[in-house]
Amino acid sequence: MPLNNTIAVAMSGGVDSSAVAALLHAEGRDLIGLTLQLWNQRRLAGREGMPETVQGRCCSIDDVYDARRVAEQIGIPYYLVNAQERFENEVVRPFVDEYLAGRTPIPCTLCNNHLKFDQLLLTARQIGADRIATGHYARNHYDEARERWVLSRPADKSKDQTYFLFGLTQDQLSRTLFPLGEMQKPAVRSMAADHGLELAQKPDSQEICFIPGGSYSQFLKAYLDEQGRELPDSSGELVSASGEVLGHHEGIHGFTVGQRKGLGLSSPQPLYVLNIHPDSHAVQVGTDDQLLSRTLIADRLNWVSIPEPKEEIRVTIKIRHRHEPAPATLRVTAFDRVEATFDEPQRAITPGQSAVFYQGDEVAGGGWIKAEDRA
Incomplete structure (x- = not known):
């Protein structure tokens, strides 16, 4: 069935998604603005060492206000979708459980893989849009020879967000636009300013949206206290x-x-x-030398730009967002499990984090780090 022409823009209230909305509107696209309300920033304020006020947070009330203001400014319909219950069940609680179990989870990947794109596409269809556009720095295209959608790193490698997107399905990739994939961040800010957006110089959010100050331990104590649970x-x-x-x-x-x-x-x-x-x-x-590892095991895999390999393949692997992809040999060892052997030992391979496999700029696939052996 052919896709209709209406596009739902995922508007976070930041400069990137706002620039996407302005750009597509200027191109004459039929747009709807969508914002997911994920977490009540005031919910744990003042509890167990948490700050009394939280400002400048990703997905905050201020961000919702900014997203709505941009939608009004460019003249498109706008909807705020309450996804707080699902966010808590699928992101916050798994984060808490993983951390209590001694692993280091990465909630931004959980959020993208299990909530954002699924919920955005679901809501978009309900209001008459078959596709979504986001402000992520990534690229995608359909490869006729492979009969697959391919996810690739963006032109601006310093803003590459493919590490957080390895869980996207073929259907999700087929219905998603990444208009900033070919752009550099300074050009995006300039474009936002050219369209008269007041938030063109708004700082990027650097922290996890539900953990102000970056203190995981304080958040755990406050959240468990709210839930009537003792810290084990x-x-x-x-x-x-x-x-x-x-x-x-x-x-x-x-x-x-x-x-x-x-x-x-x-x-x-x-x-x-x-x-x-x-x-x-x-x-x-x-x-520090003892932190080095040559191998990792990953499970809960998703193959993106290639089907599951039947033999060893050469890849580069990111083991954290800011990690430079390192050359490695990858082989499937069991159902839904791979082992990677790096050419050179890597520092601090961390259970609970993602391992994303690249071939050139393409995201071959990814999974969750299960265990590692020290060199």
Whole structure:
């Protein structure tokens, strides 16, 4: 069935999505503005060390106001969609559970993979739009030879957001436009200013939308307190790579692989968290060299631009958003599981984070880091 011409623009209230709306409107497209309300920023204010007021947050009330103002300015219909319950069930609670289990989740990927695109496309169809446009820095196109939609890194590599998008399905890619994929960020701001948007110089949000100040431990305490739950006792020992007990800690939720500060240990050389063992509550620490790993295992896979490979393939892999993709050999070892061997050891491969596989600029696929072996 052919797609209709109406496009729903996902409007976050930031400069990128606002610029997309202005650009498509100037092209004469039939547009509808959509904003997902994901989290009540005042919900945990003042509880268990959380700040009394929260400003400048992604998806805040201020952002909703800015998105609505842009929609009014360019003259398109605008809808605010309450997705708070689904966001809590599919993003916040898994984040809490993962962190309590000693892993380091990445909620922005969960949000994109399991909520944003699904909910936006669902709502768009309900109001008469078959496609959505977003302000993500990414590119997509249909490859006739492969009979697949291909997701690729954008022209502006410094703003590349494909790491957070590896979970998109073929149907979602076929119905999504990334108008900023060929643009550089300074040009996007200039375009927003040319269209008279007051937020053309609005700063980009850098933090997780529901964790003001970036303090995961404070958020965990406040959220569990609100839910009437006690913070589980996961106190235990700080141990060396050889198993020597060096000290004690108050809970594994206070640590992440690669962490240096807050260990409470004195040492002639800097120590970092190497591994977190949720069963024994032991936190293993060691030197920077001991953080290096040559292999990782990933599961819960999604193959994007290629079908699941039947033999070893060469890829580059991102193990965190700001990580430069590193060359590796990838092989499928079991259903929904791969093992990657890097050409050179990588620092602080972290269970719970995403591993995204690239071939050139194309996103071959990705998964969630399960375990790793130290070099």
